[in-house]
Each structure stands twice: as C-alpha cells, then as structure tokens.
Amino acid sequence: xxxxxxxxxxxxxxxxxxxxxxxxxxxxxxxxxxxxxxxxxxxxxxxxxxxxxxxxxxxxxxxxxxxxxxxxxxxxxxxxxxxxxxxxxxxxxxxxxxxxxxxxxxxxxxxxxxxxxxxxxxxxxxxxxxxxxxxxxxxxxxxxxxxxxxxxxxxxxxxxxxxxxxxxxxxxxxxxxxxxxxxxxxxxxxxxxxxxxxxxxxxxxxxxxxxxxxxxxxxxxxxxxxxxxxxxxxxxxxxxxxxxxxxxxxxxxxxxxxxxxxxxxxxxxxxxxxxxxxxxxxxxxxxxxxxxxxxxxxxxxxxxxxxxxxxxxxxxxxxxxxxxxxxxxxxxxxxxxxxxxxxxxxxxxxxxxxxxxxxxxxxxxxxxxxxxxxxxxxxxxxxxxxxxxxxx
Numbered sequence: 073x074x075x076x077x078x079x080x081x082x083x084x085x086x087x088x089x090x091x092x093x094x095x096x097x098x099x100x101x102x103x104x105x106x107x108x109x110x111x112x113x114x115x116x117x118x119x120x121x122x123x124x125x126x127x128x129x130x131x132x133x134x135x136x137x138x139x140x141x142x143x144x145x146x147x148x149x150x151x152x153x154x155x156x157x158x159x160x161x162x163x164x165x166x167x168x169x170x171x172x173x174x175x176x177x178x179x180x181x182x183x184x185x186x187x188x189x190x191x192x193x194x195x196x197x198x199x200x201x202x203x204x205x206x207x208x209x210x211x212x213x214x215x216x217x218x219x220x221x222x223x224x225x226x227x228x229x230x231x232x233x234x235x236x237x238x239x240x241x242x243x244x245x246x247x248x249x250x251x252x253x254x255x256x257x258x259x260x261x262x263x264x265x266x267x268x269x270x271x272x273x274x275x276x277x278x279x280x281x282x283x284x285x286x287x288x289x290x291x292x293x294x295x296x297x298x299x300x301x302x303x304x305x306x307x308x309x310x311x312x313x314x315x316x317x318x319x320x321x322x323x324x325x326x327x328x329x330x331x332x333x334x335x336x337x338x339x340x341x342x343x344x345x346x347x348x349x350x351x352x353x354x355x356x357x358x359x360x361x362x363x364x365x366x367x368x369x370x371x372x373x374x375x376x377x378x379x380x381x382x383x384x385x386x387x388x389x390x391x392x393x394x395x396x397x398x399x400x401x402x403x404x405x406x407x408x409x410x411x412x413x414x415x416x417x418x419x420x421x422x423x424x425x426x427x428x429x430x431x432x433x434x435x436x437x438x439x440x441x442x443x444x445x446x447x448x449x450x451x452x453x454x455x456x457x458x459x460x461x462x463x464x
Contacts, residue, residue, distance in 0.1 A: 130190075130206030136199065138167050147206055155182045159190065163204060166194045170202040179209070189213045233267040273403040276334065277386070280407060285328035285414045289441050292323040295332050296355055296366065303340035303353060310349040314340070317356045325364055325439040327415050335411035335419075336366055338404040339431050343370035346429070363417070363437050369430040375423035383421060384409040408433065415439065 124131050130147030134140055140163075143151070150156035162180045169176035173196050182188045191207045240260040247253050296316050303314045336355075343353040347370045356367045375383060382388050387402040405419075408431075412419045416436050423429035 128208075132163065132204040132206065133197075133201065134163075134167050134204065135201045136171075138164060141201070155188065158182055159206075162192060166192055166204065167202050170194045170196045171200075230267060230270060233263040233270070236263040237267070270403075273407065277403055277407050277410065280331060280334075280410045280414065285331050285411075287326055288329065289324045290327050290329045290332055292320070292325060292357060292364065292366070295329075295336050296357060298333055299336040299340040300355065302337045303344045306341050306344055310347070312344050312347045312350070313352040314344065315352070315354055317354055318358070320357055320359055323357065323359060323364070324441045325435065326441050327435070327439055328411075331411040331414060335408045335433055336368070338408050339366075339368040339433065342404060343368050343372070343429070343431075346370065347372040359437065359440065361437055364435045364440060366433045366435075367430060368432075369428065371428040374425040374427050375421070375429055376425045377423075380421060380423060384419070 125145040127144060128146060130150075131142075131144040132140060132147050133142040150159050159180065159182065162178060166176050166178055175196070176194045178192045180190045180192060182190065187210070188208060189210045189212075191209045192204055193207075194202050194204045196202050237260060240256050240263065244253060244256050244260070247256060300314050300316060303312075307314075340353065340355065347353060351371050353368065353370045356365075356369070358365045358367070379388075384405045386406045408419050412433055412435070416439070417434050420432040420434060421429065
C-alpha cells in the first residue's frame with residue numbers, strides 16, 4: 073500500500089511538470105522569453121522521470137480530455153500488444169470515471185496467455201487530468217485462490233473420513249452380529265487411517281515449504297532402492313514389475329535425504345498404484361554436466377492432457393474414484409514439486425491417456441559431490457523404507 077501511495081504522489085508531481093512543459097511549448101515566443109525556467113526545475117523533472125521509470129508499478133498520466141500524456145517504462149511495455157489494447161480500453165473507461173473528481177479503482181483480468189491480473193487505480197489531478205497506477209497482482213490473486221481452494225479442499229478431505237467414522241461408530245453401538253461388527257470395525261479403521269494419512273501429508277508438506285533442505289551427501293542409488301521397496305510394499309498383490317535401469321555407480325548429491333526419499337518414493341508409489349495388474353514401472357537415473365535426472369515411467373492409465381498442468385496442485389485428482397480406491401490424499405505430487413523447488417530443480421511430466429505416464433525429477437548437476445566429500449556422511453546412516461501413500 074505504501075508503494076502505491078508513493079507512486080501516486082510521484083505520478084502527480086510528474087503530471088504537473090509535464091503539464092507545465094506542454095503549456096510552455098504552447099506560449100507565444102515573446103511570452104516564453106519572459107518566463108524564467110530554472111535549471112533546478114528541469115533537474116527535478118529529470119530525476120522524477122527517471123525514478124518513475126524505475127518503478128515496478130506502471131504510471132500513466134492523462135490530460136483532462138483523456139489523451140495519454142505520459143507512460144513510464146513499466147506501462148509502456150504493454151503498448152502495441154494484445155494485452156495493451158485490452159488495457160487501453162479499461163484505462164479509457166476508468167479515466168471517464170475520474171472526470172467528476174472521484175478516485176476510481178478496477179481489477180482487470182487479462183486472459184493472455186499468460187493470464188495477468190492488473191489493479192488499476194486512477195486519481196484526479198488539479199488540472200482536470202488523472203494519474204493512473206498499474207500494479208501486477210497476478211501472484212496475489214493466484215495465492216488467494218490457492219488459499220481458498222486449500223481451505224475448501226482440506227475441509228472436504230477431512231470431513232469425509234471423520235463423517236464416516238461417526239456413522240460407523242453409531243452403527244457399531246447397536247450391532248450385536250459378530251460378522252457385521254467385524255466388517256464395520258474394518259471400515260472404521262480404514263477411514264481413521266485415511267484421516268491420519270491426510271494430516272501426515274499436510275504436516276510433511278508444511279514442513280517442506282517452511283524449512284530449508286539439508287545439505288548433506290545423499291546416495292542417489294540408496295534413494296532409488298528405498299523408493300523401489302516402497303513401491304513393492306503398495307503393490308497389493310497385483311504383480312506390477314518394478315525395476316531400476318542404468319543406475320550410475322556411486323552417485324552422490326548434496327541435499328535433504330528425507331525430502332528426496334519422499335519425492336522419489338511418491339513418484340514410484342503413484343506409478344505402481346496407477347499401473348494395470350501385471351504392468352511394469354521403470355526407474356532410470358541419468359547424470360550429465362547440466363542435471364541429475366531420476367525418471368519414473370509406467371504403462372498405466374495415463375493422464376488426460378487437460379489435467380497435465382494441474383496434477384501438482386494440492387488435492388487435485390485426475391480420477392477421484394480411483395484415488396479413493398488406492399487410499400491417496402492428493403498431496404503426493406505437490407510434495408514432489410516442493411522438494412524439487414527446494415533443491416533448485418523441477419519436476420516434469422509427460423503422459424498419454426491409456427498408455428502411461430513419465431515423471432522426471434530434475435536436479436542441477438551442481439549438487440553432485442565427489443567421492444571425497446561423501447566421507448563426511450556419518451557411518452551407519454540408513455534410509456527408511458516406510459510407505460507414504462499419496463496420489464495425484
């Protein structure tokens with residue numbers, strides 16, 4: 073808010089100076105000769121112009137007629153583009169509202185691509201014109217939308233199992249048939265575990281987002297082997313073949329062991345859960361001068377192209393019915409993305425519906441450590457192989 077106020081103040085001053093310059097150019101020569109223009113005024117105008125040009129906020133100054141007198145560098149960047157044409161339409165409408173002396177504000181949604189949200193704020197000036205500031209609030213809008221979606225989703229995700237627990241508990245109170253009691257108790261335990269998994273994954277995601285990753289040597293081969301073990305543990309008797317190919321010998325990278333295991337483990341578990349019975353999951357590791365890549369590929373149900381851009385969102389599920397069947401929380405791929413980001417990398421996905429998916433955890437090669445550096449790893453440290461169920 074303070075930045076906006078400062079920008080408006082500077083914009084008003086620049087507008088007044090621009091107005092003076094325009095008026096001076098329109099005076100007769102004899103009158104202009106009688107007007108003393110001080111060097112200090114010119115210097116102030118120049119400095120203010122440079123300052124406004126360096127603002128991340130766009131500044132537009134309009135004459136009383138609505139004609140644009142000045143745009144700073146940020147605002148000028150839109151000129152001549154498709155987004156610029158849409159922006160000019162909104163500017164004209166906004167300036168019309170200021171002619172009565174009132175301030176006007178508007179949030180403009182420019183669909184792009186890329187989609188951009190601009191907050192326009194127009195203030196009337198003493199000469200009847202107006203100064204408009206433009207702020208790119210795209211990140212804020214997306215964050216607010218994510219926060220709203222998160223609250224809605226977590227309420228739904230926890231309400232479902234908690235509600236089921238309540239219903240099952242009530243049914244158990246009056247039930248005397250042993251077989252029915254046993255069946256209801258099984259469902260009660262299942263729903264309880266579902267709620268616990270959701271809470272655990274939320275805590276894990278929160279921890280990953282709020283803490284810096286470790287900086288110790290981590291064996292990539294050990295990470296992959298542990299992830300394979302987790303994948304086999306969630307196979308559920310469907311005979312999915314899980315194998316690793318081309319593992320580089322003695323490859324170590326500097327990072328957070330728990331986070332990396334969580335990321336690769338989630339990718340392998342997802343691949344197994346979304347594979348057909350008797351299918352195969354392959355894990356390949358590749359390293360070059362640019363990156364270390366851990367690729368997890370399956371031949372399962374695949375992901376529709378419309379969902380590829382959203383699979384890393386919290387609680388987003390491609391197939392909600394199958395997610396309930398596999399017991400996923402919808403947080404696994406979000407965890408993978410945050411782990412990749414924490415290590416300066418990224419996670420990529422390619423998929424064909426009905427043919428399978430390939431996920432690639434891509435980390436910068438600068439994380440690779442030499443054999444001598446691995447000696448700093450404490451002897452006897454092992455990586456756990458406990459399962460953490462989560463699905464897209």
